[in-house]
Amino acid sequence: xxxxxxxxxxxxxxxxxxxxxxxxxxxxxxxxxxxxxxxxxxxxxxxxxxxxxxxxxxxxxxxxxxxxxxxxxxxxxxxxxxxxxxxxxxxxxxxxxxxxxxxxxxxxxxxxxxxxxxxxxxxxxxxxxxxxxxxxxxxxxxxxxxxxxxxxxxxxxxxxxxxxxxxxxxxxxxxxxxxxxxxxxxxxxxxxxxxxxxxxxxxxxx
Amino acid sequence: xxxxxxxxxxxxxxxxxxxxxxxxxxxxxxxxxxxxxxxxxxxxxxxxxxxxxxxxxxxxxxxxxxxxxxxxxxxxxxxxxxxxxxxxxxxxxxxxxxxxxxxxxxxxxxxxxxxxxxxxxxxxxxxxxxxxxxxxxxxxxxxxxxxxxxxxxxxxxxxxxxxxxxxxxxxxxxxxxxxxxxxxxxxxxxxxxxxxxxxxxxxxxx
DNA sequence: TTCACACTGTGAATTTTGTAACAAAATACT
DNA sequence: AGTATTTTGTTACAAAATTCACAGTGTGAA
Ligand SMILES: NC(=O)c1ccc[n+]([C@@H]2O[C@H](COP(=O)([O-])OP(=O)(O)OC[C@H]3O[C@@H](n4cnc5c(N)ncnc54)[C@H](O)[C@@H]3O)[C@@H](O)[C@H]2O)c1
Ligand SMILES: NC(=O)c1ccc[n+]([C@@H]2O[C@H](COP(=O)([O-])OP(=O)(O)OC[C@H]3O[C@@H](n4cnc5c(N)ncnc54)[C@H](O)[C@@H]3O)[C@@H](O)[C@H]2O)c1
Numbered sequence: 001x002x003x004x005x006x007x008x009x010x011x012x013x014x015x016x017x018x019x020x021x022x023x024x025x026x027x028x029x030x031x032x033x034x035x036x037x038x039x040x041x042x043x044x045x046x047x048x049x050x051x052x053x054x055x056x057x058x059x060x061x062x063x064x065x066x067x068x069x070x071x072x073x074x075x076x077x078x079x080x081x082x083x084x085x086x087x088x089x090x091x092x093x094x095x096x097x098x099x100x101x102x103x104x105x106x107x108x109x110x111x112x113x114x115x116x117x118x119x120x121x122x123x124x125x126x127x128x129x130x131x132x133x134x135x136x137x138x139x140x141x142x143x144x145x146x147x148x149x150x151x152x153x154x155x156x157x158x159x160x161x162x163x164x165x166x167x168x169x170x171x172x173x174x175x176x177x178x179x180x181x182x183x184x185x186x187x188x189x190x191x192x193x194x195x196x197x198x199x200x201x202x203x204x205x206x
Numbered sequence: 207x208x209x210x211x212x213x214x215x216x217x218x219x220x221x222x223x224x225x226x227x228x229x230x231x232x233x234x235x236x237x238x239x240x241x242x243x244x245x246x247x248x249x250x251x252x253x254x255x256x257x258x259x260x261x262x263x264x265x266x267x268x269x270x271x272x273x274x275x276x277x278x279x280x281x282x283x284x285x286x287x288x289x290x291x292x293x294x295x296x297x298x299x300x301x302x303x304x305x306x307x308x309x310x311x312x313x314x315x316x317x318x319x320x321x322x323x324x325x326x327x328x329x330x331x332x333x334x335x336x337x338x339x340x341x342x343x344x345x346x347x348x349x350x351x352x353x354x355x356x357x358x359x360x361x362x363x364x365x366x367x368x369x370x371x372x373x374x375x376x377x378x379x380x381x382x383x384x385x386x387x388x389x390x391x392x393x394x395x396x397x398x399x400x401x402x403x404x405x406x407x408x409x410x411x412x
Numbered sequence: 413t414t415c416a417c418a419c420t421g422t423g424a425a426t427t428t429t430g431t432a433a434c435a436a437a438a439t440a441c442t
Numbered sequence: 443a444g445t446a447t448t449t450t451g452t453t454a455c456a457a458a459a460t461t462c463a464c465a466g467t468g469t470g471a472a
Contacts, residue, residue: 004402005459011401015380029419038382042461045421057419058468080404089299096295097396105400144404168407170400174221176244184406186399190303193392194311194376195217196210198286198350199279200390201374211429235449248431251450263449264438 006047012037013047014070021063029060076104081142083166085157086149087112087127090172094146095123107146109136130160137164144168151175158185212253218243219253220276227269235266282310287348289372291363292355293318293333296378300352301329313352315342336366343370350374357381364391 016036020028030041030048037044048061053069055061071077082098084091087110098107110127112118118129128136136142145166149157154173161169168184171177177185222242226234236247236254243250254267259275261267277283288304290297293316304313316333318324324335334342342348351372355363360379367375374390377383383391 002405003459004406007402007405008398011398012382012395015397031419036382038384040461041419042463043459045419046460049421055420056468057421057466060419074401074405075408076401076404082400089302090296093295093299094396103397105397105404143407144400146400168403170396170403176218176242178244184403186403186406188394188396188399189218190300190376190394191221191309191311192214192217193394194288194350194352195280195282196213197374197376197390197392198282198311199208199213200210200392201349202281209429237449246431247449248433251452252430255451261450262438263436263451264440266449 002050006050009037009039009043009047010051010070010073013044014067014074017063017067017070021067025063027059027062028066030055032060079104079106080144081106081108081140082144082146083108083133083137083142084110084125084146084148085112085130085133085161086147086153086172087114087117087122088148088150091146091148092122094148095125099124108140108142133160134164137166142166144170146170146172147177148172208256212256215243215245215249215253216257216276216279219250220273220280223269223273223276227273231269233266233268234272236261238266285310285312286350287312287314287346288350288352289314289339289343289348290316290331290352290354291318291336291339291367292353292359292378293320293323293328294354294356297352297354298328300354301331305330314346314348339366340370343372348372350376352376352378353383354378 013033016033017028030044034041034044048055051069051073053066082105084094084107087095091110095107095110098105107125110122110125111130111133112127113130115129117127120127143166145161145168147154147157147161147169151173154171154175155177158169158177158179162179162183167182169177169179169186171185171187174189174191176187179185219239222239223234236250240247240250257275257279259272288311290300290313293301297316301313301316304311313331316328316331317336317339318333319336321335323333326333349372351367351374353360353363353367353375357379360377360381361383364375364383364385368385368389373388375383375385375392377391377393380395380397382393385391
């Protein structure tokens with residue numbers, strides 16, 4: 001399987017390739033792409049190897065073609081439907097973030113235990129009661145969820161998600177979820193990120 | 207210098223140690239800590255080595271003592287002052303997130319170019335006009351910033367931050383900032399995180 | 413037609429990260 | 443006291459990720 005790091009970088013490459021394409025750039029060299037994402041040419045070429053798409057020594061990589069290959073790799077020619085559970089501060093921010101149609105990721109429904117939220121449309125996405133989760137996930141064959149409930153509730157909600165067929169979770173709660181090995185969890189841990197910044201910027205230890 | 211991964215894990219260990227302490231746990235073994243953070247005992251012991259604090263073979267690690275050593279490592283016995291630029295959707299969520307005094311990270315001021323926000327107190331943190339940034343950063347000797355402005359403005363604001371003595375930036379904009387080598391940038395790239403989830407959960411490729 | 417050039421793709425070398433193994437230490441039991 | 447047990451700290455080993463370095467290639471200038 002492709003290493004996580006490579007997958008992450010491929011996602012980055014594509015973002016910058018799309019910007020370049022908008023700007024009318026037709027082809028890029030590995031060193032240009034490296035410059036864009038603050039990496040190295042060797043790293044870029046190594047990563048692109050796994051796409052099975054070859055650039056040419058003369059023209060570098062065809063931007064449109066490369067984007068297409070990354071799309072294929074991610075299997076995102078089609079829109080990916082996602083649900084979000086926990087329409088609080090961060091949940092609402094995320095709804096707004098993914099609202100712009102630019103992305104191929106679409107939050108088709110959100111859920112909250114707060115009955116006053118359920119039924120309302122928040123940031124273009126209808127908020128449902130937790131009881132509706134089962135049906136909506138099943139009907140839309142949703143496989144991916146964003147989890148933004150308080151840490152105390154994260155595990156129990158994760159259990160419900162898994163039970164209903166969710167296979168991938170983007171988790172914002174500062175907890176380490178326990179899930180079956182065939183479910184992928186990606187933690188977004190902002191406190192940890194912040195502490196890294198503080199550590200590495202203080203004194204800038206070598 | 208301590209590897210990034212280790213620093214990240216030390217932050218995690220501390221979080222769970224604090225929870226354990228709250229629960230009245232006095233000492234932990236490496237395998238218990240590993241269980242909490244979903245890691246391995248060997249990894250835990252290896253990480254803790256760099257703290258220069260030794261557990262005992264019989265009692266494992268003293269929870270309070272270990273927390274203290276991690277605090278020392280992070281140099282966070284004292285409160286760390288941080289500023290935030292860009293009081294939009296995600297900015298407000300972050301203000302709320304760090305608002306609870308539990309953390310040793312404190313957002314002492316936020317900034318926005320929007321004049322209607324400047325002057326108001328949002329989530330316990332006063333929002334200032336950009337013009338005030340220079341003085342507030344200098345007066346409080348702030349070294350760390352959270353950047354949550356639109357991608358189009360991120361680089362120019364980063365330049366201002368660096369100019370005013372900021373040495374570490376937690377960046378939420380989907381851009382790769384160009385900063386001097388003695389400034390540390392940590393990117394929080396949610397689209398990328400989401401794409402990782404989608405990739406690794408789809409079909410669960412091996 | 414040949415040459416010089418600038419770049420790719422990829423094995424090999426290097427560096428980084430994680431895992432396993434085990435001697436040494438502390439306790440409890442006999 | 444001596445022995446069995448448990449867990450640590452550290453070293454040795456393995457795996458993964460990154461970087462190096464260079465042969466191979468199409469292009470255009472001479
Ligand atoms: N706010 C941030 O910037 C931020 C940053 C990083 C991580 N987080 C984490 O994200 C999570 C949410 O943070 P927040 O600031 O949005 O909190 P919040 O309190 O504003 O929102 C939580 C939401 O989840 C809902 N909820 C609670 N229990 C639920 C349950 N069992 N089922 C369904 N919905 C439930 C609540 O009704 C509320 O709407 C927390 O775990 C927090 O630690 C937040
Ligand atoms: N909303 C999310 O959940 C989310 C998630 C990930 C990343 N992001 C990124 O975070 C950034 C902010 O997102 P958002 O959703 O909060 O956007 P937003 O538009 O709600 O907020 C942006 C804020 O920045 C302020 N601002 C704009 N230009 C500025 C400048 N030059 N100087 C000072 N302040 C300025 C605006 O007045 C506004 O208050 C964006 O780069 C976005 O891509 C957002």
